[in-house]
Amino acid sequence: MNPTTSDRRAPRPPPRRGGRRRGPHALLPYNDSVRAVLIPVKSFRLAKLRLAPALDDSARRRLARDLADIAVSAANGAPVYVVCDDGDVADWAIGRRATVLYAPGLGLSAAVEAGVRYLAEQGFSLAVVAHADLPFVSDLSGFGVPSEVTLAPDREHDGTNVAAVPTARGFRFSYGPGSFDRHRAEAERLGLRLTVIDDWRLSTDIDVPADLALVARVDPPGAKGPATAAGETRR
Numbered sequence: 001m002n003p004t005t006s007d008r009r010a011p012r013p014p015p016r017r018g019g020r021r022r023g024p025h026a027l028l029p030y031n032d033s034v035r036a037v038l039i040p041v042k043s044f045r046l047a048k049l050r051l052a053p054a055l056d057d058s059a060r061r062r063l064a065r066d067l068a069d070i071a072v073s074a075a076n077g078a079p080v081y082v083v084c085d086d087g088d089v090a091d092w093a094i095g096r097r098a099t100v101l102y103a104p105g106l107g108l109s110a111a112v113e114a115g116v117r118y119l120a121e122q123g124f125s126l127a128v129v130a131h132a133d134l135p136f137v138s139d140l141s142g143f144g145v146p147s148e149v150t151l152a153p154d155r156e157h158d159g160t161n162v163a164a165v166p167t168a169r170g171f172r173f174s175y176g177p178g179s180f181d182r183h184r185a186e187a188e189r190l191g192l193r194l195t196v197i198d199d200w201r202l203s204t205d206i207d208v209p210a211d212l213a214l215v216a217r218v219d220p221p222g223a224k225g226p227a228t229a230a231g232e233t234r235r
Contacts, residue, residue, distance in 0.1 A: 120167035152202035
């Protein structure tokens with residue numbers, strides 16, 4: 001199904017396309033017929049409203065855009081698709097040479113599912129879904145394994161910051177509080193092997209003013225940090 005439509009909505013214009021980004025790390029070992037990075041991006045004007053006590057509107061919008069830039073750069077040569085419902089975000093994404101999947105009125109989980117279905121139609125077997133609020137994410141080009149589910153939770157193991165899922169298995173996304181447990185359960189429902197990645201570069205996100213203070217105390221993205229993985233087989 002085209003991500004700009006749903007079963008209950010009239011067809012909308014097709015996705016707006018930009019070129020596939022090729023950065024300085026384009027020769028990293030990935031197969032662009034296998035993996036694509038999907039980034040849901042909220043309107044910069046409406047993003048990160050919970051930061052309003054610490055940042056004025058201009059600073060908040062600038063931060064949201066800077067974080068989205070970091071997410072796109074972290075693809076490191078893998079094809080990037082931005083799913084959004086905002087014209088300014090679409091223009092920004094095209095400027096970053098990402099492909100825009102315009103999905104208005106669907107909500108986050110449904111928009112991501114529509115984007116994953118679109119990637120399947122384009123021949124990709126693995127979708128790496130990354131949120132645009134991860135200040136230290138630096139490389140998503142090798143995240144995840146085809147035919148498996150890989151999840152990177154937030155610091156509290158409550159939300160899901162990055163998820164790699166097979167595009168053709170009908171994985172049901174369920175973002176919001178408690179999404180990490182629901183996504184683990186979904187991998188089990190589908191009988192897919194699950195790997196959980198605990199990496200501070202992926203678990204650190206910015207949602208509330210306290211996160212700004214935490215990020216200010218952390219070493220820059222180039223610093224070394226621990227990364228651990230725990231595999232769980234679900235049948």
